[in-house]
Amino acid sequence: xxxxxxxxxxxxxxxxxxxxxxxxxxxxxxxxxxxxxxxxxxxxxxxxxxxxxxxxxxxxxxxxxxxxxxxxxxxxxxxxxxxxxxxxxxxxxxxxxxxxxxxxxxxxxxxxxxxxxxxxxxxxxxxxxxxxxxxxxxxxxxxxxxxxxxxxxxxxxxxx
Amino acid sequence: xxxxxxxxxxxxxxxxxxxxxxxxxxxxxxxxxxxxxxxxxxxxxxxxxxxxxxxxxxxxxxxxxxxxxxxxxxxxxxxxxxxxxxxxxxxxxxxxxxxxxxxxxxxxxxxxxxxxxxxxxxxxxxxxxxxxxxxxxxxxxxxxxxxxxxxxxxxxxxxxxxxxxxxxxxxxxxxxxxxxxxxxxxxxxxxxxxxxxxxxxxxxxxxxx
Ligand code: HEM
Numbered sequence: 227x228x229x230x231x232x233x234x235x236x237x238x239x240x241x242x243x244x245x246x247x248x249x250x251x252x253x254x255x256x257x258x259x260x261x262x263x264x265x266x267x268x269x270x271x272x273x274x275x276x277x278x279x280x281x282x283x284x285x286x287x288x289x290x291x292x293x294x295x296x297x298x299x300x301x302x303x304x305x306x307x308x309x310x311x312x313x314x315x316x317x318x319x320x321x322x323x324x325x326x327x328x329x330x331x332x333x334x335x336x337x338x339x340x341x342x343x344x345x346x347x348x349x350x351x352x353x354x355x356x357x358x359x360x361x362x363x364x365x366x367x368x369x370x371x372x373x374x375x376x377x378x379x380x381x382x383x384x385x386x
Numbered sequence: 387x388x389x390x391x392x393x394x395x396x397x398x399x400x401x402x403x404x405x406x407x408x409x410x411x412x413x414x415x416x417x418x419x420x421x422x423x424x425x426x427x428x429x430x431x432x433x434x435x436x437x438x439x440x441x442x443x444x445x446x447x448x449x450x451x452x453x454x455x456x457x458x459x460x461x462x463x464x465x466x467x468x469x470x471x472x473x474x475x476x477x478x479x480x481x482x483x484x485x486x487x488x489x490x491x492x493x494x495x496x497x498x499x500x501x502x503x504x505x506x507x508x509x510x511x512x513x514x515x516x517x518x519x520x521x522x523x524x525x526x527x528x529x530x531x532x533x534x535x536x537x538x539x540x541x542x543x544x545x546x547x548x549x550x551x552x553x554x555x556x557x558x559x560x561x562x563x564x565x566x567x568x569x570x571x572x573x574x575x576x577x578x579x580x581x582x583x584x585x586x587x588x589x590x591x592x593x594x595x
Contacts, residue, residue: 275528279440279529371439371528374527378527383547384543384546384547385540385544385547
């Protein structure tokens with residue numbers, strides 16, 4: 227083989243490997259899309275709940291406007307049907323390193339849906355509470371916070 | 387090891403009645419450390435497991451435990467003889483000797499931590515250090531340890547996982563510690579709890595003058 231041939235084959239091999247890895251990494255499946263969607267959703271839940279933790283820890287000053295802002299964001303999220311992204315084949319057992327959702331979700335779908343329902347009703351209850359002043363809102367916020375653990379403890383792994 | 391370290395100059399066996407004395411064994415800082423630690427660890431464990439989802443008080447317990455650990459490590463080098471690490475670091479021979487006498491139904495009159503007890507102390511201090519350090523890096527998306535912003539989120543996920551499983555391990559080792567003390571009380575008829583309160587224990591006479 228000439229030097230040129232060797233160089234050419236090296237370049238071709240490199241390109242094949244590079245293109246291959248790009249496809250492998252960026253390869254989207256219904257499963258990977260569902261995982262990304264629900265993680266994105268949960269990131270929004272986390273972000274919009276942040277001010278609630280601030281209020282409960284006494285780090286943030288309460289105001290009716292803040293309460294209404296939090297409640298409308300979380301109310302909107304609660305009405306969004308996130309359950310559709312918990313499709314079969316997307317547990318941590320099947321997609322290790324990508325998701326923290328435990329297989330238990332699919333083994334105990336009834337319990338999972340109840341946890342989701344508890345969270346959603348606690349979130350919508352914030353809307354009514356936001357109209358009722360500080361004490362009402364803080365009480366509803368305390369109930370709301372409990373519902374995260376109600377799902378994370380049984381159904382979510384600590385690590386990816 | 388010099389012979390002013392209680393526990394190093396004994397044969398490892400239980401003694402008969404001869405050559406006993408009641409003397410001060412555990413100094414005040416060691417006793418305070420022990421009981422404050424026991425209380426704060428129990429309360430911190432309870433809060434972590436069953437407490438409110440805002441973990442502020444769990445964090446305070448953890449910081450207290452961390453501070454106590456640092457003080458105890460210092461005390462392990464400068465404290466009273468029976469509190470020094472060197473006085474309860476034993477070789478394999480001492481363990482064998484200890485095991486031979488373990489089931490004898492009489493008090494050990496041991497002047498300090500026996501080999502197994504010493505090991506339990508090191509074990510509990512190490513597990514607690516791991517518990518506090520991983521806690522500083524744990525995150526449950528509501529509460530985040532103070533080091534979480536400085537580390538990768540997958541590392542914090544892993545350390546939260548360790549924080550969880552190490553807390554189970556801690557429960558087992560603390561449980562064993564308590565079971566052994568009950569065993570000494572019931573089987574060997576030696577009360578080890580009172581000396582940790584009063585500081586005074588009936589032990590074999592030390593050979594030092
Ligand atoms: C005496 C030391 C400590 C003990 C015995 C302890 C014990 C525990 C336990 C039993 C849990 C519950 C785990 C679960 O069921 O999910 C927990 C959670 C937690 N602890 Fe600690 N902890 C200690 C120190 C700390 C410290 C110093 C911090 C941080 C400042 C900390 C931060 C956390 C956080 C953020 C969680 C929630 C993590 C999660 O659920 O993934 N802990 N701890």
